[in-house]
Each structure stands twice: as structure tokens, then as C-alpha cells.
Amino acid sequence: MKTTVVTFCAVLVLSALSIAQSPTLNPLPNTIFVGAEGKFETAPDTALIQFNISAQADSAKDAYDQAAKHAEATRQVLRANGIDPKSAEVGFFSVNPQYDWKNPKHRVIGYQVTTSVSLKLKNFSKIGSVTQQLADASVGESQSLSYTLDSTDEAKSKAVADAYRRARASAQSLADASGRTLGELSYATVDTFENIHVVAPMMRARMPLAMAAQNAAPTEEFSPQNVKVSAHVNAMFVLK
Numbered sequence: 001m002k003t004t005v006v007t008f009c010a011v012l013v014l015s016a017l018s019i020a021q022s023p024t025l026n027p028l029p030n031t032i033f034v035g036a037e038g039k040f041e042t043a044p045d046t047a048l049i050q051f052n053i054s055a056q057a058d059s060a061k062d063a064y065d066q067a068a069k070h071a072e073a074t075r076q077v078l079r080a081n082g083i084d085p086k087s088a089e090v091g092f093f094s095v096n097p098q099y100d101w102k103n104p105k106h107r108v109i110g111y112q113v114t115t116s117v118s119l120k121l122k123n124f125s126k127i128g129s130v131t132q133q134l135a136d137a138s139v140g141e142s143q144s145l146s147y148t149l150d151s152t153d154e155a156k157s158k159a160v161a162d163a164y165r166r167a168r169a170s171a172q173s174l175a176d177a178s179g180r181t182l183g184e185l186s187y188a189t190v191d192t193f194e195n196i197h198v199v200a201p202m203m204r205a206r207m208p209l210a211m212a213a214q215n216a217a218p219t220e221e222f223s224p225q226n227v228k229v230s231a232h233v234n235a236m237f238v239l240k
Contacts, residue, residue, distance in 0.1 A: 049131065049145055050145075
């Protein structure tokens with residue numbers, strides 16, 4: 001009587017997200033199903049500066065006019081650093097009434113105009129001067145800085161290749177232990193994830209430009225953290 005050998009290996013993944021995305025397959029005769037994590041780290045090529053432009057006044061028009069002046073000051077800072085203002089992107093624009101909550105009628109006592117701005121820089125040496133000048137001009141509120149890759153395609157490919165190498169190595173080990181020969185890949189799924197590093201808000205207290213020039217920018221002489229791209233591969237191999 002011929003006996004069919006069925007070998008099935010499930011590799012548990014610690015990541016809840018990976019577990020949720022793992023496919024549900026029925027064990028097939030003479031196959032090995034494995035899962036593995038892979039990663040690739042590289043230096044970022046893009047710095048993303050994000051901040052808000054905000055103004056408050058008694059009337060909506062006055063608040064808008066002040067915000068427009070702050071926006072023009074922002075454009076001047078960018079031009080002074082050799083940056084085209086068109087490279088900055090506006091995320092949202094809002095006009096919100098301010099109420100006197102101590103008054104039973106909650107009467108309107110002013111208006112606040114706020115808009116968000118995102119700026120991508122390839123030249124990291126400009127980060128310190130841009131953020132400092134925005135702070136000195138009182139136009140950049142809640143500044144934050146993050147580093148990322150402008151294109152992650154190559155990094156993702158390398159992370160997938162690392163995950164597949166690990167998956168095949170696990171399958172090979174099991175095949176060797178069972179005295180079988182590992183065959184070709186018959187099925188696979190791939191998920192990739194990018195980990196963007198964010199630096200804490202970096203606005204400094206306002207100070208005269210002469211004093212600011214004597215102090216290093218918050219990010220000066222530090223290196224940005226690597227961008228980590230990870231991949232999860234589920235693979236099924238034929239077992240001979």
C-alpha cells in the first residue's frame with residue numbers, strides 16, 4: 001500500500017498585522033508552507049518639514065490678512081534659502097470662530113485662520129536655517145521633521161529578497177531534516193512596510209538672529225536615522 005507523505009510547516013509571525021494578512025491555505029500533499037520576515041535599511045534621501053501658519057484677530061478678514069502676511073514671510077524664508085516656494089504644499093485651510101465660553105451666550109470674540117504646510121528637502125544642510133528662520137519670523141508653529149525615501153521601490157525589492165531568502169532557508173532546513181528534496185516555488189504572497197522616523201517638534205524659542213547664529217541648530221551634526229523597509233513573505237514549495 002502506497003503511503004503519501006504530507007509535510008506542512010507553519011511559521012508563526014509575531015507581528016499582528018502580518019498574521020492578519022497571512023493567507024489561509026489547506027495543507028497540500030508534498031508541499032512545505034513557510035513564512036518569513038525580511039528587512040532592508042538605508043539612509044533617507046528626503047527630509048519632510050511640516051508646520052502650521054496661524055493667525056488670530058477680531059474679524060475673519062483681519063485674521064485672513066495676517067495669515068496672508070505670514071504666508072508671504074514663509075515664501076521669503078524659502079527664497080532666502082534658495083528654495084522655490086512652489087515646492088511647499090498646503091495641506092488644509094480653516095477659518096474658525098473663537099468663542100467666549102464664560103459668556104452664557106457664547107458670543108464670538110475673534111477668528112483664527114490656520115493652514116498646514118509641508119516642505120520636502122533633498123539638501124539636509126538647509127534644515128537648520130529654514131526651521132530657525134521660520135521660528136524667528138513667527139510663521140512656523142508646531143514644526144516637525146521626518147526623514148524618508150522619495151522612492152522606496154528598490155528598498156522594498158531588497159526587503160522582499162531578504163524575506164524570500166529566509167523563507168527558502170527555513171524550508172530547506174525542514175526538507176533536509178525530513179530526508180526530502182526541496183523543489184520549486186509554487187505559491188507566494190508578499191507584504192511590505194515602511195518605517196518613517198519622526199524627530200520630535202524642533203521649534204526653538206525666539207531669539208535675536210545674532211544669538212541664533214551662535215547656537216547650533218537642533219539637528220546640526222547629527223545624522224538622520226535610517227529608513228527601515230520590511231517585508232513578509234509567505235511561500236509554498238514543492239517537496240520531492
